[in-house]
Amino acid sequence: xxxxxxxxxxxxxxxxxxxxxxxxxxxxxxxxxxxxxxxxxxxxxxxxxxxxxxxxxxxxxxxxxxxxxxxxxxxxxxxxxxxxxxxxxxxxxxxxxxxxxxxxxxxxxxxxxxxxxxxxxxxxxxxxxxxxxxxxxxxxxxxxxxxxxxxxxxxxxxxxxxxxxxxxxxxxxxxxxxxxxxxxxxxxxxxxxxxxxxxxxxxxxxxxxxxxxxxxxxxxxxxxxxxxxxxxxxx
Ligand code: UDP
Numbered sequence: 374x375x376x377x378x379x380x381x382x383x384x385x386x387x388x389x390x391x392x393x394x395x396x397x398x399x400x401x402x403x404x405x406x407x408x409x410x411x412x413x414x415x416x417x418x419x420x421x422x423x424x425x426x427x428x429x430x431x432x433x434x435x436x437x438x439x440x441x442x443x444x445x446x447x448x449x450x451x452x453x454x455x456x457x458x459x460x461x462x463x464x465x466x467x468x469x470x471x472x473x474x475x476x477x478x479x480x481x482x483x484x485x486x487x488x489x490x491x492x493x494x495x496x497x498x499x500x501x502x503x504x505x506x507x508x509x510x511x512x513x514x515x516x517x518x519x520x521x522x523x524x525x526x527x528x529x530x531x532x533x534x535x536x537x538x539x540x541x542x543x544x545x546x547x548x549x550x551x552x553x554x555x556x557x558x559x560x561x562x563x564x565x566x567x568x569x570x571x572x573x574x575x576x577x578x579x580x581x582x583x584x585x586x587x588x589x590x591x592x593x594x595x596x597x598x599x600x601x602x603x604x605x606x607x608x
Contacts, residue, residue: 375599378417378493380520381408382513382530385426385454387587395426396457400588404531405461407593408498412467416597417493419523420500421516422458424450430508444508448475451512455502456480468497474506474515486522493523513571521578528580529596530567531587536604537564553605566606575606582606 383404390397412418427450433443455471462469470492473481481502482488492499504515513530520528537559538548551564556576559566566572566582575582585596585603595602 374414374416374597376416376526376597378523378525379411379419379597380516380523380525380528381418381420381593382516382528383420383422383458383587384512384532385423385450387531387533388422388454388457389426396454398461401457401461402464403590404587405458405465405467407587407590408462409465409467410594411597412496412498414594414597415496417496418498419489419493419519419525420455420458420498421504421512421519422451422454422500422502423512424448424454424504426450427453441508444510445475448503448506451504452477452481452502455500459500462498469500470497471500471502474501474503477503489519490523510570511568513567514574517567517571517574517578517580520580521574525580528575528582529593530582530584531593532584533586533588534584535586535589535602537566537584537606551604552601553607556606556608559606576608579608581608 388396390400424447428446430444430447434440459469459471471481472484474484476483489499501519504512516528536550538550540548542548583596583603583605586592
């Protein structure tokens with residue numbers, strides 16, 4: 374294995390599968406199977422899940438609602454997804470712990486760094502819910518923050534596109550994929566890897582990011598064994 378401890382970031386939209394809203398159970402099970410394979414191979418797995426399939430803070434402003442209120446609603450959406458992923462993993466016999474950045478003690482542990490590290494060392498998959506716990510952030514930033522705190526070797530950003538392209542490959546047939554890039558190259562070319570806060574956190578703390586297609590079963594394992602798929606971003 375090239376990477377011993379990973380932070381996997383899954384967007385809320387990824388969990389939607391082909392649906393327009395909410396969670397696609399088949400997709401969830403596919404993800405859980407891939408995560409189980411890694412876990413069984415001895416890789417320490419931490420996960421941050423987004424909430425965009427249920428609610429985003431910016432949507433609140435459209436309805437005249439306060440942005441902060443909307444952001445907290447978005448953070449709660451990530452908890453719904455995190456609980457669904459936890460259930461899918463447990464169904465497959467994987468031991469998990471869910472830690473929340475907003476206290477909700479009936480359903481999740483509070484985020485405690487040392488405890489999370491201990492869970493990883495004991496072979497439990499740790500899911501971090503409720504983002505950073507702060508409005509005006511995203512789950513990409515939560516992924517960067519938790520990766521740094523856990524001293525993860527890499528952030529794996531599972532998307533439906535198989536890497537970073539010169540332009541949006543779903544719109545531009547001439548788009549070309551990058552095999553690897555530095556943070557500075559990505560910035561200078563205006564490429565969208567993660568939001569700026571997350572991007573800067575990763576750059577300053579030397580955490581590499583791999584963007585890859587998580588919907589192709591087996592890809593997650595390939596990335597962790599060091600196969601060159603997706604796009605690698607390094608300092
Ligand atoms: N959010 C937040 N602080 C955080 C993480 C998330 O306020 O630390 C809110 C924000 O409103 C965001 C929503 O939760 O729009 C869902 O998260 P995100 O958009 O990152 O999910 P994804 O795009 O990965 O599905």
